[in-house]
Amino acid sequence: MKIWIDITNSPHVRFFKDIIRYFQNEGEDLIITARQFGDIYKLMDMYGFDFISVGKHGVKLHEKLKESTARVDNLVDILAHEKIDVALSKHSIELPRISFGLGIPSVYVLDNEHAEAANKLTLPLCDRLIAPGIIDMWKLISYGANPNKLIRYNGTSEIIHFKSFQYNENIFNDLNLNLSGSKTILMRPEPSLASYLDANCRESVLSPIVEVLKDYANILILPRFKEQAEIFEGIENVTILKPPVDTSSIIKRCDLVIGAGGTMNREAAVLHTPVISCYPGTLLSVDQYYINKGLMFRSNDTDEVINKALSFLVNSADKPEIHHDDLFKLIIDNVYDLAENGK
Template sequence: MKIWIDITNAPHVRFFKDIIHHLQEEGEDLIITSRKFGDIHKLMDMYGIDFISLGKHGVTLDEKLKESTNRVNELVDVVSSEKIDVALSKHSIELPRISFGLGIPSLYVLDNEHAVAANKLTLPLCDKIIAPKIIDVWKLLSYGADPNKMIRYDGTSEILHFKSFEYDDDILKKLELENSLPKNILMRPEPSLASYLDTDCNESVLSPIVDVLKEYSNILILPRFKKQAAIFEGIENVTILKPPVDTSSIIKKCDLVVGAGGTMNRESAILQTPVISCYPGVPLSVDQYYIDKGLMFRSNSTEEIINKALSFLVNPPKHTKIKHDDLFEIIINNIYDLAKKA
C-alpha cells in the first residue's frame, strides 16, 4: 500500500513520527512531503524521517494564498504520477484539495476549530475526519464537514507525541545550560505568524512575565523564529533554546511551563508539569479539555500569571490520571479502512 503523508507544521512531526515508523515496519510504501516553515526540516532529520520539501509558509494573507497555490502545483507534480492508496494529514491545506482532485481517499486530523480559513478549505473535501470529542461538532459542521465522515475520540492529538517517549533526566546538563537559580521555567511565545492569530511578531505577551519571574527562576525560551528570539536576547537568567531539542524531556524536567501557544501547553499537561496558558487568542477546546481536568491554568492577566507561577514553584499540584482513547489505533485502523474502500 502506498500512503502519502503531508507534514506542514513543526508539532506535526512529533505527532506523525510513530505512525510513520509503524507503517514502515509494516512494509508500507510512504511518500512524506513537507514545506519550509519553522523547525520542520530539523525535526524530521532528528527523528530520521525521509521527506520531500515543497513550498514554504506565507506571512501576509496574499503571501499565504500565493504560497499555497504554488505548493499545490508542486505537490501535484510529485503525487499525480504515483498510485497512492490513502493520503493522511493534520491541518494541511493542500493535501485534502489535491486528494479530492485526484480521487485519493484522505484522512484528516483536526484539533483547531478556530482556524476558519483552513477548515473551510479542507473539511468539505475529506473522506474521514478525526477530531476530539471536546470540539463542538456543530462548529465543524458549519465549515462544511460531513457528520457521517467524522470519527471523534476522547483526548487530544498530543497524546500521540509520547507513544515512544523516553525521558532523559540529564537533558539540562546535556544542553550545558548555566542555571544560576534552583528552579527552571520553560516558556513558549505565541504563534505570531499563524493566520488565526492577530499579533505583532516583534513583541510577545511573555515579556512582562519574564521581567518578573527571571528573579525567581531560570527562564528557558523556545522561540518559533529568529525575530521572536531577538525579543528575549541579553536578559539575565534567560536562555534561548536552539532547536531541535528534546522538548518533551525539557518539559518534564522543568518546574513550570508558561506558554502563549497551544501544543506545548497540552504536552505539559499530559506530562503532569504545572502549566499556565497565556495564549492571547480565544482558547481552543482542546485547551479547555485540560483546564477542566485541573491540569492547566489559564489567564491573560500578567499579575495573575506571575502570582500563580510563584505559587506553582512553591507548591506544585498533585498528579492526576488521564484516561483517553487510543488515537494511534484509531488512525492506523482508519488508514487501512479507507484503503479497502478505495
Template sequence: MKIWIDISNAPHVRFFKDVIKYLIDEGEDVIVTTRQFGDIHKLMDMYGIDYISVGKHGVSLKDKLRESTTRVTDLFDIIADEKIDVAVSKHSIELPRISFGLGIPSLYILDNEHAVAANKLTLPLCDRIIAPKIIDVWKLMEYGADPNKILPYNGTSELMHFKSFNYNDNIFDDLGLNLKKSKTIFMRPEPSLASYLDADCRKSVLSPIVEVLKEYANILVLPRFKEQSKIFEGIDNVTILDPPVDTSSIIKKADLVIGAGGTMNREAAILQTPVISCYPGTCLSVDKFYINQGLMYRSNNLDDIINKALSFIVNPHEPIDVNHDDLFKIVLNNIYDLGKNGKP
C-alpha cells in the same frame, strides 16, 4: 499499500513520527512531503524521516495564498502519477484539495476549531475527520464538514507525541545550561505568524512575565523563529534554546511551563508538569479539555499569571488521572481501512 502523508507544521512531525515508523516497518510504501517552515526540516532530520520538501509558509495573506497555490501545483506534479491508496494530514491546506481532485481517499486530523480559513478550505473535502470529542461538531459543520465523516475521540492529538517517548533526566546537563537558580520555567511564545492569530511577530505577551519571573527562576525560552528570538536576547537569567531540542524532556524536567501557544502547553498537561496558558487568542476546546481536569491554568492577566506561577513552582499539583482513547490505534485503523476499502 502506498500512503501519502503531508506535514505542514513542526508539531505534526512528532504527531506522525511513530505512525510513519510503524507503516514502514510493516512494509508499506510511505511518501512524506513537507514545506519550509520553522523547524520542520530539523525535526524531520532528528527523527530520521525521509521527506520531500515542497514550498514554504507565507507571512502576509497575499503570501499565504500565493505559496499555497504554488504548493498545490508542485505537490500535484509529485503525487499525480504515484497511485496513492490513502492520503493523511493534520491541518494541511493542500493535501485535501489534491486528494479530492485526484479521487484519493483522505484522512484528516483536526484539533483547532478556530482556524477558520484552514477549516473552510479543507473539511468539506475530507473523507474522514478525526477530531477530539470536546470540539463541538456543530462548529465543524459550519465549515462544511459532513457530521457522518467525523470520528470523535476522548483526548487531544498531543497524546501521539509520547508513543515512544524516553525521558532524559539529564537534559539540562546535556544542553550545557548554566542554571543559577533552583527552579526552572520553560516558556514558549505565541504563534504570531499563524493565520488564525492577529499578532506582531516582533513582540510577545511573555515579555512582561519574563521581566518579573527571571528574579525567581531560570527562564528557558524556545522561540518559533529568528525575530522572536531577538525579543528575549540579552536578558539576565534567560536562556534562549536553539532547536531542535528534546522539548518533551525539557517540559518534564521543568518546574513550570508558561506558554502563549498551544501544543507544548498540552504536552505539559499530559506530562503532569504545571502549566499556565497565556495564549492571546480564543481558548481552544482542546485546552479546555485539560483546564477542566485541573491540568492547565489559563489567564491573560499579568498579576494573576505571576501569582499562580510563584505558587506552582513551590506547590505543584498532585498527579491527576486522565482517561483517553488510543489515538495511535484510531489513526492506523482508519489509514488501513481507507487504503484498502477506498472512499466511504
C-alpha cells in the same frame, strides 16, 4: 500500500513520528512531503525521515494564498502519476484539496475549531475526519464537515507525541545549560505567523512575565523563529534554546511551563508538569479539555499569570490521572480501512 503524508507545521513531526515508523516497519510505501516552516526540516532530519521539500509558509495574507497555490501546483506535479492508496495529514491546507482532485481517499486529523479559513478549505473535502470529542460537532459542520465522516475520540492529539517517549532526566546537562537557580520555567511564545492569530512577530505577551519571573527562577525560552529569539536576547537569567531539542524531556524536567501557544502547553498537561496558558487568541476546546481536568491554568492577565506561577513554584500541584482513547490505533485502523474499502 502507498501512503502520502503531508507535514506543514513543526508539532506535526512529533505527531506523525511513530505513525511513520509503524508504516515503515510494516513495509508500506511512504511519500512524505513537508513545507519549509519553523523547525520542520530540522526535526525531520533529527528523526531520520526522508522527505520531499515542497513549498513554504507565507507571512502576510496574500503571501499565504500565493504560497499555498504554488504548493498545490508543485505537489500535483509530484503526486499525479503516483498510485497512492490513501493520504494522511493534520491541518494541511493542500492535502485534502489535492486528494479530492486526484481521487485519493484522505484521513484528516484536526484539533483547532477556530482556524476558520483552513477548516472551510479542507473539512468538506475529507473522507475521514478525526477530532477530539470536546470540539463542538456543530462548529465543524458549519465549516462543511460531513458528520457521517467525523470520528471522535477522548483526549487531544498531543497524547500521541509520547507513544515512544523515553525521558532523559539529564537533559539540562546534555544541553550544557548553566542554570543558577533551583527552579526552572520553560516558556513558549505565541504562534505569531499563524493565520488564526493577529500578532506582531517582534513582540510577545511573555515579555512582562519574563521581566518579573527571571528573579525567581531560571527561564528557558523556546522561540518559533529568529525574530522571537531576538525579543529575549541579553536578558539576565534567560536562556534561549536552539531547536531541535528534546522538548518532551525539557518539559518534564522543568518545574513549570508558561506558554502563549497551544501544543507545548497541552504536552505539559499530558506529562503532568504544571502549566499556565496565556495564549492571546480565542480559547481552543482542546485547551479547555485540560483546564476542566485541573491540568492547565489559563489567564491573559499578566499579574495573575505571575502570581499563579509563583504559587506553582512554591507548592506542588495535584496531578489527577486522565484516561485517553488510543488515538494511534484509531489513525492506523482508519488509514488501512479507507485504503481497503474506499470512501
